[in-house]
Amino acid sequence: MTQAVPEAPTQAELREIALTRAEYESASAQLGRALNPLELGMLGAMWSEHCSYKTSKPLLRQLRSTGARVVLGPGENAGVVDLGDDLLCCFKIESHNHPSAIEPVQGAATGVGGILRDVFAMGARPVALLDAIRFGDLDQSLQRHRFARVVEGIGFYGNCIGVPTVGGETYFDSAYSDNCLVNAMCVGLAERSQLVRAVASGPGNPVMLVGADTGRDGIHGATFASVQLDESADERRPAVQVGNPYLEKCLLEACLELCGHPALVGLQDCGAAGLTSSCAEMAHRGGVGIEIDVARVSRRELGMSPYQVMLSESQERMVLVVESGQEDAVRQIFDRWDLHSDIIGRVISEPELRILDGPVRVATLPLGILVDGFAERRPPSRRPIDLDSRLAADPLSSPAPWSLEESWLRLLSSPNCGETRWIFRQYDHQVGDDTVRGPGGDAAVLRIKGRSDGLAMTVDGAHRSAALDPRQGTALAVAEAVRNLAVVGAEPLALTNCLNFGDPDQPEVMWQMEEAVGGLAEAALAFGIPVVSGNVSLYNDFQGTGIPPTPMVGLVGQVPAVAVSTGLGFRAAGDQIYLIGPAGVELAGSEYQRLAQGAVMGTPPHLDVAAELVAAAAIRDLVRGSVLSSAHDCSLGGLAVTLAESCIAGGLGAVVDFPLAIPSQAPTGWAWGVLFGETSGRYLVSVAPDLIDLLAAVCQGHGVPVMKLGVVGGSSISIGGLAEIALEAATRASAGGLAGFMERG
């Protein structure tokens, strides 16, 4: 049968699949003929920003992905690092921002489902989830509702499938009112022999689709994530998918059973652009082609067209290529878990994706065009014209609206700095029986059964600094992640990242992207951390207003001995409190500035990577040597908030003196800058009096500045001469901030 000669698509048809006329013309020129509607739909999805990364790819090339411990970098479903003794760790972070804006519970839930599939598609058992989320201010009921529903969705999926959610990061700022961010990260473990690649090979080998039936849900999801949200988002709502974590749990177990099996050739999850993308990518990686017969795909609904089958984004499906003749062995495994396993096609030697509908060939697209045929984009970029004046502003000279005490309590009760128990108690953070340190501290720590070492992980996003200076802000997020690992004694292995931006066709957004990716590349290189996986989410924009640049950094590290680690809470009255790292007096880009001054301005904190590296090394040594009673990295809210957090967690007060002389010409905000400035590279530690010499020796050995601040004890937290609050008031402020908003309903 021959295909009818199609007509050129209309403008409306192209818009539907987010393809430009020039892109269409390039595709038909490469193909030497017009594309029929099915081919057009498949190509549109594959060439969408979401699948092709056509705008971000040129920037992402700056990221270095190699390193001694890296087994697989970007390009596979998840990055893989070597933990030694044939154990591998796979991890990745991914966004589900647009779906979560439309349907918060299911959008967030299916985001978790998707990232889990990326990890078990590699043959790794998921052992931990983390989430990084952003919303508008909680004093608005819409934001409270959205936030509560996203947390519910994340918990719903992770709790049901039985993977602990061990950490995350939450931040509220009116800049996210119209575009919430929901990024989910998954970490898994695999024996080396279990590692599977998403590669098709061996012409004649059958291609199977396993898991859920295919429905009409999510058609055009990839396209949807590649355009702005506008009023017409309502009409796209059939794109919403309902997750089935129960089915995914069965799918996970069945796939992991299969991963040691010689019958398995390649495994790939079915994500954005559904079957089209999973088949195209698997075949393309293997230098072969795939032929699919859509008539063989189990459907949830009657009357689905080939177009709908090929572009459905129904959740909880995987595509596999198996050795010819082994179909039954594979099928048995899925049968046992009550899962469908359809043989939907076969590997072919011609490098093309061929679609049949029963006996009729309905589409033929060479993979070179489908996967690689798009043109990379480099939209114009422009540095904001008012940036220099904003950077030049001096926030220390602004008058402070509140006293030091009031500022301190307001910060503690801000949902951004206060306790996040309201969130993480809704997440099972213990299932798996490996969580040594769960949420509520700096980094999470997981033991690895049968070994003495463990994993540490954290996710940290650039905060307000990135809005001023995306390069610096992103680098600061990397530094914060490194510090969060250091306080639990962990050394970074590799990082994953999720780059959330507005509309790249706005020159200032493009500039933010260039700067942020540059900052990430530089910082990762300087810290010696390879970037093994990541994700980009663009068009987080509503009616022309986009989010501030929000790169998230997921960092995984190794702890040599999980049994030896230190918490952030003070442990004993009489312990001495030290600040390791530089003193600093500044406010630009800080949480205090956001709360008190509304706008962010000034020059964000300086990043001295060399100093950060030695300080992290010193902290690791101190933690591993059990020298410290507590260790906490000093970031959001500055020294005063960090100190209060250690007091609250330990139920102990503190008396400290900040040994900085007030300069004679001190600006108005000087004391606020001391207490609440977010100078990078600092840790607040406590140590038993008899170990002080050891602390000094280790710090000196590393050449790290260390400053005695005071002593643990009492019922208040006092920063000598500047401010004092009751421990009880601090505890109430911190516990009541987020929870207070949420319990208000």
Place this chain on the structure above:
Amino acid sequence: MPTDNRHRYIAEVVVTLKPVVNDPQGLVVTQALHALGYPEVGATRVGKFISLDLEGAEESQVRARVEEMCRRLLRNEVIEDYRFQLRREEP
């Protein structure tokens, strides 16, 4: 006896997933019914049933209010449909 013309009503609202939306729960219940020996069951869909006690005057007004409650709160319009029955309770 109410002296004014106010009455008690009961509204029974049924909220179901839209037909195109995946209903994992319905799928599993169908499987379970098959396994229990009820092969005659085809599709099963699971939704919510919400009953409201209300007070109001005219039935048409009460109906309009319930309609509004459904739209604003009781159903999630992204994925759900609703319908309801209203009946007046005799005192």
Place this chain on the structure above:
Amino acid sequence: MPTDNRHRYIAEVVVTLKPVVNDPQGLVVTQALHALGYPEVGATRVGKFISLDLEGAEESQVRARVEEMCRRLLRNEVIEDYRFQLRREEP
């Protein structure tokens, strides 16, 4: 047209918590409705709505089967009541 006397039926089952069992979800819905400006709402209770597509011959037989499904699976008699409506679909 079915040549034998088999028909399609739809059973709509409503499962509700027994009146003596606390229904926190119902309370939350009531509160939310009050907050949204519907003070006329008294008690609210939230239950399940399950619709089943079935095939069968006699209506009385089908009814007996659905009754059995409810008792065995669809409701838990410790905490729940149920009722259902059965209707025959025209082909």
Place this chain on the structure above:
Amino acid sequence: MPVRFGIAVFPGTWSERDCSHAVSLAGGESTFLWHADRDLKGSDCVVLPGGFAHGDYLRAGAIARFAPLMDAVAEHARAGGLVLGICNGFQILCEAGLLPGALLRNRGLQFLCQPTWLRVETVSTRFLAGLEVGNTLEIPISHGEGRYYADPATLAQLEAESRVALRYSGPTGELADQYNPNGSLHQIAGILNEQRNVLGMMPHPERACEALLGSSDGLALFSGVVRSLVAAGR
């Protein structure tokens, strides 16, 4: 021969490995029991672990209780064999009628994963044999549907027969509503059947078997079984 624990696996179960690990810490031996089989593989104690068997769709445990394995479990229980239902396992035991009552959605409507304190209310069962009445155990919960409910007559009977095994309490055993995480009637966290060989509990003792993970109080339940069975010569 070591004491043998058979750990049930339903589709959607997730704490089978955690339970197996706890059993090995207690010096027992474990084997997994597939829901579709009827074979208990010579288990002395059957554990129905936590998770979301069949997705907890319809009601937690509603579908799992019809598994062929559950026939064998009921038989084992009738014959005096030990059965421990943890979280989802407790829900399944209630649905199956091996324990009275039902578990409803938490009163706050949220899923909760947090440490709880449990007061030991009876030790006349092999599961709690090594403990004393009034002891408190720190064991976490992780559930959305853990609010224990039974009608007043059943509750009265449970109390009269000392079949409430564990109650949510404060760290020193004080009973107050603030320590009741989910609104369970009579603060019930765990109950026994009439023969006292079936225990259902919402908290997860298998997560509290090592100080490294925060608490080792849960180990008492597993080692209680091992010790008392060994002492009884089985």
